[in-house]
Amino acid sequence: MDPNQAKLLKEVMAADFTLIDLNLYLNTHPYDQNTIMLFNNCAQRAKMLRNQYEKLYGPLTVQNSPYKCPWQWINSPWPWE
Amino acid sequence: MWVYEKKLEYPVRIKTPNPKLAKYIISQYGGPDGELAASLRYLSQRFSMPTNEAKGILNDIGTEELAHLEMVGTIVYQLTRGVPADVLERAGLGAYYTDHDHAVYPMGASGTPFTAAYIQSKGDPIADLHEDLAAEQKARATYENLINLADDPDVIDPLRFLREREVVHFQRFGEALRIVQDKLAEKPFYVKKPDCMNPVYKR
Numbered sequence: 409m410d411p412n413q414a415k416l417l418k419e420v421m422a423a424d425f426t427l428i429d430l431n432l433y434l435n436t437h438p439y440d441q442n443t444i445m446l447f448n449n450c451a452q453r454a455k456m457l458r459n460q461y462e463k464l465y466g467p468l469t470v471q472n473s474p475y476k477c478p479w480q481w482i483n484s485p486w487p488w489e
Numbered sequence: 490m491w492v493y494e495k496k497l498e499y500p501v502r503i504k505t506p507n508p509k510l511a512k513y514i515i516s517q518y519g520g521p522d523g524e525l526a527a528s529l530r531y532l533s534q535r536f537s538m539p540t541n542e543a544k545g546i547l548n549d550i551g552t553e554e555l556a557h558l559e560m561v562g563t564i565v566y567q568l569t570r571g572v573p574a575d576v577l578e579r580a581g582l583g584a585y586y587t588d589h590d591h592a593v594y595p596m597g598a599s600g601t602p603f604t605a606a607y608i609q610s611k612g613d614p615i616a617d618l619h620e621d622l623a624a625e626q627k628a629r630a631t632y633e634n635l636i637n638l639a640d641d642p643d644v645i646d647p648l649r650f651l652r653e654r655e656v657v658h659f660q661r662f663g664e665a666l667r668i669v670q671d672k673l674a675e676k677p678f679y680v681k682k683p684d685c686m687n688p689v690y691k692r
Contacts, residue, residue: 469492470549482545487490488536 409485413465420461420468423454491552498556499650503567503643508580511568512598513638517561517651519595519603522627524561528554530608530624534617540672543614546665547621550658557651562593564647615673618666622659629655 409417430447434440458468466480467473475481517523531551538544569577569591577586584600595603611617632652639645 482541484541486535486541486544486548 416457416461416464420454420457423450423457426450427454491555497560497563498553499560499647501560501563501567501647503564503641505641505643506570506572507568507641507644508572508577508582510639510641510644511565512581512585514561514568514635514644514648515565515593515596516598517628517631517635518558518565518593520597520601520631521607522624522631523595523597523603523607524554524558524628525595525603526607527551527624527628528558529605530610531621533608533610534621537610537612537614537617538669539614540665540668542668543618543665546661550661553654553658557654560647560651564644565593566591568644614669615666618662618669621662622666625655625659625662629659 427447427450430443430450434443434447437443462468462473466483467475470481519525528551531547531554535544535547535551538547569582572580572591574583574586577583585594588594597603609617609620611620629652632648632655636645636648636652639648
């Protein structure tokens, strides 16, 4: 994977992980308004980074991507490679 | 990685509890040909697949099986929801109630808890894909047995959907197997550097 792609992917991973962790916290603190605002801001940032990554390097999820032929979803590298 | 979607793949809305049926259907949750075994099998085997088509099909069918696991769990839950202990016992679920109350626990119809011994991950893609084809047929046959045992259209409808998915998965695994066989049958193509490029001969 080229270094620019790896760098942007790492940013997407970090942004998404922030959401995973805030999600768990909010499940047990559903009235924490400040954290809900933080979640919303982080979600927006994560979405932006994801769009940027997918435009340059192909789909991260199979849904919501416009595809051309041949179907790029199966392209390497897979995450375990 | 995975992200959860707060919906079922296909709707399950059972209006009348039927614990006897739940006792049988739980086999597709944690039984020998159930959805948990299917998902773990494909998601484990995908790592050692040699082509992108096979990696994709195992990854994505393994993912869909998790959605089926959720559907089967939902069916079991709705079939036993609010059913009193004595009714469960008369339906043959007295032992189940003792250990699990109204919870959903991964086990087969005969009460054997789920075990990874139901699956293999062989590292040989031909062997693995043949196992997957067999697994889909066994699951299809199990869904047909369950449909024969069921008399409630609310239960039969999602079971029919799950049965059809087994047929589709079998088809896709067959195609993946053909692609992998073709790739493995290709004549290997070697590029050999001419001897004059070899530093030993150069001097």
